Amino acid sequence: MFLFYHFLLTEMHICLHFTSFDPTFKMKIAVWFVLVLGALSAAGDVFLTKPGQSATLKCGVNNFVNSLEWRNEKDRIYSQDKGFPRRGQGDIADRSQLRNTNLRISGVKEQDAGKFTCEVDGTAREHTLLVVSVSVSSSADLRLGGTATLQCQVKGLSPDSTVQWKRPDGRPHKGSQIVQLYPLARSDVGTWICVISHAGKTFNESLDIKVAEPAHTTPAPVPPKSTKDNRAAAPSSKLGLSWWMWVVIGVGCAVVLLLMAFVVCLCKRIKRRRRKLRKMKNGRQRLKPEQYCQCNHPTAAAKPQQGRRREKPSAPPLQPLLMG
Template sequence: MKITAWFGVVLGALSAAGEVFITKPGQTVNLKCGGHTDKNLEWRHGNKKIYSILPRSPGPLKGESEIADRSRLSGTDLRIRGVKEQDAGKFTCIIDGKSQEHTLLVVSLSLRSSADLRLGSEATLECNVKGVNPEPAVQWKRPGGSVHTESQIAQLKPLARSDEGTWSCTFSHAGKAHSESIEIKVAEPVRTTLAPVPPKNSKDVTVPKPPKTPMGLSWWMWVVIGVGCVVVLLLMVFVICLCRRIKRRKRVLRKMKNGRQRPMPAQYCQCNRPTAAAKPQQGRRREKPSAPPLQPLLMG
C-alpha cells in the first residue's frame, strides 16, 4: 500500500515537472500544459496573468499583460507569436488545481561587421541567453567543431576562408546541453585593376578618348543646337516686334481716316447784288430831266 502511494506521488511529481523551451527572437513557440479545456485553466508569465478559463465562463479570459496580445490558446497549450527577449522566463500553467512551471529561453545571435564579409575584413559574433539568472556560460564553436572561445563574444580578425560555415553557440541548463547556430559566408575581396602605363619611348601611343557628353552627343552637335536655339529666339523677337509695329501703324491710319470724315460747319451763300433803286414816291410828279446846256459854236 505504501509502495502504491509512493509511486502515485512520484508519478504526480513527474507529470507536474516543467519543460525548457528554447527559441529565437521573432519566432513562434508552443508551451504545452496537457489536460482538458473543460477544467479550470490559467496561464501566467511570472506574476502576470495571460489567459484563464473558468467552468462557467463563455470563453477564455485574456489578461492585461503585453504578451497576451501576441498569444492564443490552442486547447490547453499557449502559443506565442513574435517572441521577444523580454518574454523569456518562467511560465506557469495551472490546470485543475495542479501547476506546471516551464522555462522559456530566448537565444539571440548577432553578427556585426564594419564592412562586407570579405576576406581580410573584421567581424564580431555575439550570443546572449535570456530566461535564467544568472545567464549560463556560453562558448563558440567553429565550423569544424573546435572551440573558438568560451565567451559570449567571438572576434574574427581578420576573416579567413576557414571562418566560412556554421558557427554554434553552446550552453548548458538544468544538466542539458543546448545549441544555436548561425551561418557565415565569406566573399572574395574586391580587386581594383589599374590601367597599364605605356612606356615613354613607345610608338603606339593611344590617343585618349574625349570625355562623354550628356545623351552621347559630341560637343560640336551641342554647339549647333545652341546656335539654332539662339536663331529661333531672335526670329521670335523679330516677329513680335514686327507685329507690334503693324498694329501701331494701323491705329495711326485709323485715326487719320476718322479725322477726315468729321462734318464741316454749315456755310451759307452770300450774293453781291446791286441794291435796288428806290421806288418813286406816289403823289409827286415825275420831272423830266433838264436838257443839257447848249454849248456855243466855235467859229472858224
C-alpha cells in the same frame, strides 16, 4: 517520457516483489515512487524561439475538468474556470491565444522570456521560454583580414546555463556569447553554431559567415634593363589599357582628323566663292558708261523775251593805256 515512466513502474514492481515480507517498507517504497512520478509529471519543458516569431507553450495535458490558468511569473495571461474564459492584462496577454490547453504567443519579444506556469485542476507545471538571437556585426563588409563580432544573446537562462560557440570545423571557440574575430581568416568562413545548455537540455542555433573575396590585382611586368625594346614597351604596359580602349582611341583620332579636313575644305571653298563674287562685281563696274570731264565756260545769254525792248549791252570796262 513514456518509456521512462514504464521503466519506473517496472522497477517499483520488482522492489515490491522482493520486499513482500515487510509491509511497512513496501508502503514507503510505493509512496516514494508516487512522489517521484508526481514531480516528473509536474516538471516543465523548455521552449526556444527568436524575436518576432511565434511560440506555442504546451501545458502537458490535453484537457481539463474544472480550471485552467496560464501565468507569466506572477501575472495572469489567460484563465478559464467552468467554461468562462478570462484574459489577463498586459502586452503579452494581448498577443496570446489559448488553443485547447496550450498557449500561443505571437510576435515574441525579448522581455517575454522567463518562467511560465500552467495550472490545470490545481496541478501546476512550470515551463521556460528562451528567446535567442544570433548576429554578426562589422564596421564594413566582411572581408578577409577584417574584423567581425559574433553575438549569441539568450534571454530567460538560469544561472547554471552555458552558452558557447562552435567553429565551422566543429571545434569549440573560447569565450561565451560574444566572439571577436580579428583578423578574419578563411577558416572562419562557414556555419557557426551557438550551443545553449539549459536545465539538462541542449539547443543549437546556427549562423552563416560569408566574406567577400579581395580583388585580384596583377602587377605590371617590370622590363629587364638590358634590352631597349623592353624599355620602349614599358610606358605602354604601365598604362594598363586593354585592346578595345586602343580601338576607341584610334576611332576618336580618325574622327578628329576628318573634322579638321572638312573644316579646311570648307574654308577654301568659302575663299574661292568670295574671290568669284569679287570678280563678278568688278566686271559689272566696267560695263557702266564712261564719264567725260566738262570744261568751265560761260553759258549762253538767255534769249530776250518778245514784246520787250532790247537792251543795249553794257560797254566793256576801259582798260588803262599802256604808258610809252
